[in-house]
Amino acid sequence: MQKKHTGNQTICFGKPVYIVGRASAAGPEECKGPLKKHFHICVPDALWGEESFEKAEQKIFEQTVKRAIQSAGKKPQDMDFLVGGDLLNQIISAGYSARELGIPFLGIYGACSTMAQSMIMGAMLVDGNFADYAVCATSSHYATAERQFRFPVELGTPKTPTSQNTVTGGGACVLAASGEAADCLTITGATVGCVVDLGIKDANNMGAAMAPAALETILTHFEDTGKSPADYDMIVTGDLGTFGSELLVDMANKMGVDLSSVHQDCGSMIFEGVPDSCCGGSGCGCGAAVLNGYLLNRMQEGALQRLLFVATGAMLSPTSIQQGESVPSVAHAVVIERSNVQC
């Protein structure tokens, strides 16, 4: 059997894993941005008919998963595993959704790296022949994240210049071992990140906390695979925001790697031109919605052939910050390629 594990952290899948269904959801603020037409679900307001922000977030998770499964022409009972998580304590958005969906559940926590982590694990389940179909998903919500990690939004606490807005939204995709003619999107590799921590203690500067993790995973990916920025049409980070993105490109430059022509950031893209969006979007739902909406649309159209999706997660804990700890971060990278099958 072919050894799929190359270098220290990188996996090359034996054969491509197909993305056979996908969906994205975004909230009202996110739908003011330039990517609106690419989101499958536009959530009308912060509560979406529910009694709490947390229940609204669960609805986003559940509806996004259902929509992704539907777009694959399948039903929840066809899914072998749901691999997913979210930002909330005890990953309640994912857990309660799993209860409603009735799909065998593998809960994960990777903070805002969750979409990439779920796709890596889902692709391993499919490629390893453990699953015919795995659905990978995550979500986040501005109001639930702010009140858990910082201040309830009702307080109207002013933002600092480096802060980002947690995206209300989510994304899901269905992975399978073989695709139909229409399924031209494939996962061909992945790099699993180590936890990196350069000592940032500011819960309002997630970009700076996560940029070093993104850099390490990207450099490791190049080292393990022998690839360079030129091998990708886009290297897209999940939610570094504008400040974190600049840091990443600067740090990469100092390491002799020029990312400037290929790097983009989902957090910067989703809120481009939207007033009061600070340094851009963050949260699990940010990269998830932009990837499963805009970016995979662009790939399906043929505008992008090879994408490195690097979702970064700050393992921010109010408890450990109170105890004087800094914010450890992790980044996982997924190689997504457009197959030669005509879309």
Add this chain to the structure above:
Amino acid sequence: MQKKHTGNQTICFGKPVYIVGRASAAGPEECKGPLKKHFHICVPDALWGEESFEKAEQKIFEQTVKRAIQSAGKKPQDMDFLVGGDLLNQIISAGYSARELGIPFLGIYGACSTMAQSMIMGAMLVDGNFADYAVCATSSHYATAERQFRFPVELGTPKTPTSQNTVTGGGACVLAASGEAADCLTITGATVGCVVDLGIKDANNMGAAMAPAALETILTHFEDTGKSPADYDMIVTGDLGTFGSELLVDMANKMGVDLSSVHQDCGSMIFEGVPDSCCGGSGCGCGAAVLNGYLLNRMQEGALQRLLFVATGAMLSPTSIQQGESVPSVAHAVVIERSNVQC
């Protein structure tokens, strides 16, 4: 390639995955119980030289992982992946340990089912040829869990009759595709659970919340594999405690399955005869310490040949309980068999 996915939720590994190293840790109360001599690390007190209970829990996680890797004759840098999580918000025990250990990190959240979930994912990584070595781990701590989920222990809040004591402890094991003569412990299968919720809203009655999840996973395992209780020397749940264990056996009886002769529970075993231990132990560290200490010792001695380890997790969230939700639970089962190699 052989299809490893049988039934809806059950995996039969193509070839056995070896447990080539392991370690368990237990706190001072746990070491008053009958299993003391089986724990590799006896934690002397609740702080273990640290400034907070959370930091002490992180030390338990990290030291247990290091000890397991050492017992495999390996070093942290030999590990391809660390698959683990814990009960604390943002899985900080696992996350900060991953930072110190420098092993590529796949964080999971399965509440008290974490040990089984990490072993299932680790075994898939190894069997799928994605890793040479995967280390799987979890931990819990009485004081960190009580203050996060119920009341700070300093308040001295009285216990209810169905309550359990979160175990201070942890467990870790190193999985590999091939074993030495001494590595007679193998993982041969697994059943991934669905999220089950029969409406329990009492955060002090985890046994009742989790018993239906254990039942469903055990029955699914039998259905998917054609096995019965007689195929196992022991079917051991993670932490149902004495009350939840009785419920499980009763419910199974009503479904026509007699578990009474083979069922045991780590939570009941760890505190047997220890005063003030209520309905027994709970927490990720409970099943993890008892499995990686006592149970695998018994298997290595030859006293047990075939074990079904069913770790149950209550996805208890203070936030969702406050919002009137009930406690969803999940159970994952791992088939552990003693290989025919002479130990």
